[in-house]
Every structure is written in C-alpha cells, then in structure tokens.
Amino acid sequence: MTSELSTPGAHTSLPPHDVSPPPKQNLVLAAVLLAVLVVPMSISGTAVALPAISSDIGGGTAGQQWVVNAFNLSFACFTLVWGSLSDRFGRGRLFAAGAATFAVGSAASALAPGIVVLDVARGVAGLGGAAIFSCGAAILSSVFEGPARLRAFALFGTTAGIGVALGPTLSGLLVDTAGWRPIFAVQAAVLVLVLAAAPVIGLSRPTVDGVAKFDLLGTVLLVLGLFAAMAGIVQGEPWGWTSPAVVASFVLAAILLVAFARVESRRQTPLLDLELLTHARFMALCLVPVAASFGFVTLLTYFPTFLQLVAGQSSAKAGLVIVLLTIPVVVGPLVAGRAVTAGINPLVVIWISLGALVFGDLGLLLAGPDTLVAVIAVPLLLAGCGMGLSAGLVDGQALALVPDDKAGMAAGVVNTMRLGSEAIAVAVYAALLTGLVTSRGEAALAGVDGIGSPADVVANTASGDLGKALDVAGPRARDEVAPLMIDAYNSAFHTTLIVLAVVVTALSGIIAVLLRRGPRAR
Incomplete structure (x- = not known):
C-alpha cells in the first residue's frame, strides 16, 4: 500500500x-x-x-x-x-x-x-x-x-x-x-x-x-457486493424494506464488501487502494455529489409529479417548470470554472453550492396548490445551482489530490459514490413520501363515507395518479376526496423537503470536518 x-x-x-x-x-x-x-x-x-x-x-x-x-x-x-x-x-x-x-x-x-x-x-x-x-x-x-x-x-x-x-x-x-x-x-x-x-x-x-496484476477476486467481490446492496435499495419499496429478500440482499452485501476490504488490504496492486478511503479531503469532496443527490436528483425525479398532482399542471407545463431546475446545471459548471480561474477558492464555490441546495429545498416549502411559478422560480434555480456549481469542479479537485497513476481509480470512487447515492436518495425519498402520503391520506379518509376502497385511493395518490385514485373513490365521494388527497400529498411533500434539507446540512457538516483534516490538492 x-x-x-x-x-x-x-x-x-x-x-x-x-x-x-x-x-x-x-x-x-x-x-x-x-x-x-x-x-x-x-x-x-x-x-x-x-x-x-x-x-x-x-x-x-x-x-x-x-x-x-x-x-x-x-x-x-x-x-x-x-x-x-x-x-x-x-x-x-x-x-x-x-x-x-x-x-x-x-x-x-x-x-x-x-x-x-x-x-x-x-x-x-x-x-x-x-x-x-x-x-x-x-x-x-x-x-x-x-x-x-x-x-x-x-x-x-x-x-x-x-x-x-x-x-x-x-x-x-x-x-x-x-x-x-x-x-x-x-x-x-x-x-x-x-x-x-x-x-x-x-x-x-x-x-x-497489467494482466498479471489484475485483481480478479477483488473485482468479483466488489461487483457482487455493490449489486446486492443496490438491488436491495431498488427493490426496497416494491418488495417491502423488511421483506426477507431485501434483508438478505443487505446482509449479503455487507458480507461481500467486508470480504472485499480484507482482500484489498493484502494486495500489492489492489483494485481499490483503501488509503483513498482514509484520505479525509478526498472523501470530503466525494460527499459533495452525495449531497447533490439528496438535494437535487430527488427533486428532478419527483417534483414534476407534485406539479401535476398538487398544482394541477399538465405534463407539458410541468416539464417547462422543471427547466428552471435544470438550466443552472448546464451553466453552473462553466460559471464555477471561471470563478476558480479568476482566483476564487474552489472550496468557496463548493460551499455556495451546498448552501444553495439547502435553501433551494427549503424555499420549495412555498409550493402548493395555488402557488405561482414566479414564487418557486428562485428556489428551483437555487437547487439547480447547488448541483451545477459543484458538477465537474468536484471531480477535478478530487483527482488533483491523488497521484496521476491512480486517477482512474479515484474517478471510479467519485462516480461510484455519485451514482450509488442517487439510487439511495431516490429510493429513500420514494419510501418516505409514500409512507407519509399513506398515513396522512388514510387519516383524512377516516371520516368520509361512500368510498369504494380507501386503501386503493391512498395507494394511487401516493404513486402520483390522482385521477385513478378519484375513479376508485367513486362519483359520490369524488369532490370530497380530491382536496383531501391533494392536501395529504402536499403535506407529505413539504415534510420530505425538510428531511432532504436536514440530510444535506448533515452531510455539509461531515464535509467541513473532513476538509479540516485532509491535505490540500497539488
């Protein structure tokens, strides 16, 4: 090593x-x-x-x-x-x-x-x-x-x-x-x-x-371990997080990844140099895209559903509103690059991006059934800046911390954490939002009579299909059920936004601690 x-x-x-x-x-x-x-x-x-x-x-x-x-x-x-x-x-x-x-x-x-x-x-x-x-x-x-x-x-x-x-x-x-x-x-x-x-x-x-030095055992253990973990995350919602298959996936993942770490610690030419994972500053930079996964990718995935179900927008209009979220992702990296070239500390740009994620998520608490697009435009732009300002910049700063002969390995670590955290963030978001909509929707329907199947009404609302939920409710209860389900989804969405902001804030704190401990880039 x-x-x-x-x-x-x-x-x-x-x-x-x-x-x-x-x-x-x-x-x-x-x-x-x-x-x-x-x-x-x-x-x-x-x-x-x-x-x-x-x-x-x-x-x-x-x-x-x-x-x-x-x-x-x-x-x-x-x-x-x-x-x-x-x-x-x-x-x-x-x-x-x-x-x-x-x-x-x-x-x-x-x-x-x-x-x-x-x-x-x-x-x-x-x-x-x-x-x-x-x-x-x-x-x-x-x-x-x-x-x-x-x-x-x-x-x-x-x-x-x-x-x-x-x-x-x-x-x-x-x-x-x-x-x-x-x-x-x-x-x-x-x-x-x-x-x-x-x-x-x-x-x-x-x-x-190179062929003689290829770590076949480490590769097999890593791929199978990550696959088991990711499969458990992806199937957690449809199968149930406590189902035997999902629990077995996580247990198998833990066993395989522990075995991978033991194998790599004994290799002269490992697939993953474990010292990368002990490099505090490098790991701090790797956590920045993780924060973006929770603060931005979740919104990119589910905010269009909110706009259609709660705000009553068409899919076309919802797509146009989401442009406010994606435009900063396009221009942000160039702005960040020019700022650093002009002499601004890259960490300042990164801290701005993390702050933008937090305030962007919290700003969307203003979103509701009658909210104008102009009201949520700034929060959407902020959340997009949180992703855009750090994209690319983090990769370059992280790779500059390691020797050039390990740049490929380092890039692999950065992107593994980026893609893995996106899957985790989206799965956690879906599970939390679905659970909140279900509990609040069931409570709201407790006093409503004449509904065909309250459980199906709530389940369809939680999946984002309000039209089908109202069809299940039946014509007699339709007008009464619609505002209740919209309110349940809106409330659950707001609670989820607060959780996302807390997660990004916590990750920012961890990043701050790690940055103080690590050496600077060459």
Whole structure:
C-alpha cells in the first residue's frame, strides 16, 4: 500500500502515451465530452419512452422498471472497476472499450424483440457508461493541467448537465415522431462517432504486466457486493424494506464488501487502494455529489409529479417548470470554472453550492396548490445551482489530490459514490413520501363515507395518479376526496423537503470536518 495519497503535492507521471501533445488536446476533449453527453441523456431520457415501450413489447411494471434500473445498477457497480482497470491497461484503451460496449448495448436495445432482451441490453449499456465516465474523467485529469484542467472539468460538468436537461425533451420528440427504438439507435450512432476519435486519445497499454496484476477476486467481490446492496435499495419499496429478500440482499452485501476490504488490504496492486478511503479531503469532496443527490436528483425525479398532482399542471407545463431546475446545471459548471480561474477558492464555490441546495429545498416549502411559478422560480434555480456549481469542479479537485497513476481509480470512487447515492436518495425519498402520503391520506379518509376502497385511493395518490385514485373513490365521494388527497400529498411533500434539507446540512457538516483534516490538492 502506497503512502503517496497522504503526501501533499505527490505526483507520479504517467507514461508518455497517456498524455496527448497540445495540438491533440481539443480533439481529446471533444471526444470525451461527446461520449459524456450521451450517458446522462440515456439515463434521463429513457423514462419518457417507458409508456411507448410498454404498449409495444409489454413486460409489466417490473419489466418496465428494470429498463431504467438495469442501466443504473450496472453503471454504479462497475464504475470503480473500470477506473482501476484504466490505470493498468490504459485510459484511452478502456475508454474506447466502454464506448464500444455502450454502442453495442444501445444497438441491442433498439432491436430488442422483448422486454427481457431490452433489460439485459440496458445493463450492457450501463456497463459501457461506467467506463465512459470513469476513464473520461481520468483522461482529462492526465491530459490537462492548471487553468486548462479547470476549463476541461467545467465543460465535463456542463456537458453532463446538458445531457440530463435535453434527455427527456429529445426522447419525447423521437417517441412522438418515430417511436421509442430510434432513441437507442441514435445513442449507438453517436458512440460510433466517438470511437472514430479513439486513436487521438491513444490506445497503448501503460504496462506489460497489467494482466498479471489484475485483481480478479477483488473485482468479483466488489461487483457482487455493490449489486446486492443496490438491488436491495431498488427493490426496497416494491418488495417491502423488511421483506426477507431485501434483508438478505443487505446482509449479503455487507458480507461481500467486508470480504472485499480484507482482500484489498493484502494486495500489492489492489483494485481499490483503501488509503483513498482514509484520505479525509478526498472523501470530503466525494460527499459533495452525495449531497447533490439528496438535494437535487430527488427533486428532478419527483417534483414534476407534485406539479401535476398538487398544482394541477399538465405534463407539458410541468416539464417547462422543471427547466428552471435544470438550466443552472448546464451553466453552473462553466460559471464555477471561471470563478476558480479568476482566483476564487474552489472550496468557496463548493460551499455556495451546498448552501444553495439547502435553501433551494427549503424555499420549495412555498409550493402548493395555488402557488405561482414566479414564487418557486428562485428556489428551483437555487437547487439547480447547488448541483451545477459543484458538477465537474468536484471531480477535478478530487483527482488533483491523488497521484496521476491512480486517477482512474479515484474517478471510479467519485462516480461510484455519485451514482450509488442517487439510487439511495431516490429510493429513500420514494419510501418516505409514500409512507407519509399513506398515513396522512388514510387519516383524512377516516371520516368520509361512500368510498369504494380507501386503501386503493391512498395507494394511487401516493404513486402520483390522482385521477385513478378519484375513479376508485367513486362519483359520490369524488369532490370530497380530491382536496383531501391533494392536501395529504402536499403535506407529505413539504415534510420530505425538510428531511432532504436536514440530510444535506448533515452531510455539509461531515464535509467541513473532513476538509479540516485532509491535505490540500497539488
């Protein structure tokens, strides 16, 4: 185990082929950013196509959920693996492999004859997406230095934000005009274009004994452990958090990850250098995207439902309102990069982003049935800034803390925590909101007579389908039930917002403590 991670200013040079000469830097940046654009577009845009997929090839509720979950699980489980492998076998080589894997998975998705094939293909695409993010970030960290590195990572964050923002819109247009299959076909075509630039990035392998040093046992333990944990999180709500299957998933995950830590502590060339996890400042920066997952990603996922159910907006208008949340994600990274280039301490920008998350979430307590968009515009913009200002900047600052020969591994850790925390945050949010809507909805209906099935009314409201809930209530109770269910959902949403703000505040406190203990970036 190396001690370089705890030494400020430590720097290990990469082999010459991993660093592009200046004339090629822009081409390398363009290739990486083009691939990075596609991955979040695939994540945010696929959900729009689920109704069309269901009507075409069926699959039921579970099958439709795994169109999204298979990608996310595969992405989260293999991000660290790809990052560590890239340090051994070459970042350009592994980046190209990831782009090819993503292209194959997307092409298979476009041609899928049934839901099972589509779910598997999405898992393959997620495997490639993990390589694109981990290896792409490591490539930028190695190719660029100083202000150029700040600019590169600012563009990295901006591009990811553009992908998140444009995914639903572009997917919706394709579904309306050509069906759901072209969504994945277009993604495959873009990645083929990226592969054409692979020679510019470089495909040489940095070491001749990389295969001998590959930690197969550690890889298997890590992937299975993360998969068990993520599967438990994803299925916690539909199966029940105390169900035997979910509990068994968490127990198995704990056993596998403990075994992984023991194996890695004895390896001379581990898949994960455990000293990274003891590097206080590095871990502090890794927690920033975790805070953004709770303060921003949850809103991006569920606030449109609130706007439609409580505020009575159409899906189209709700989509336009969400633009206020996503615009800062597009421009924020560039603003942060320019601020740091101008001499502002990166930590100041990060603290501003964390504060924006807290005040943005709390500001949305103003949202309600009769609230004007102008009233919630500032809180939405604040929450978006909380995500946008730290995106990209955190990656660059975190990777600058470690030796260059571990940049891939470090990028894998950052993105594993980012993707893993998103899954956890969304699952926790869904469970909390559903539980609160259920308890408050049942209490509200206790004194109402003539309802067909109060439990079904509440369950449909909790899932966001007020129309179906009122159909179940029946015409006699419809007018009386509607305001009660809207009030229950609105109240539950407000309580959940407070919990999110508390979580982000707590994470900010942990980040502050860790930052005081760790060495600064080189």
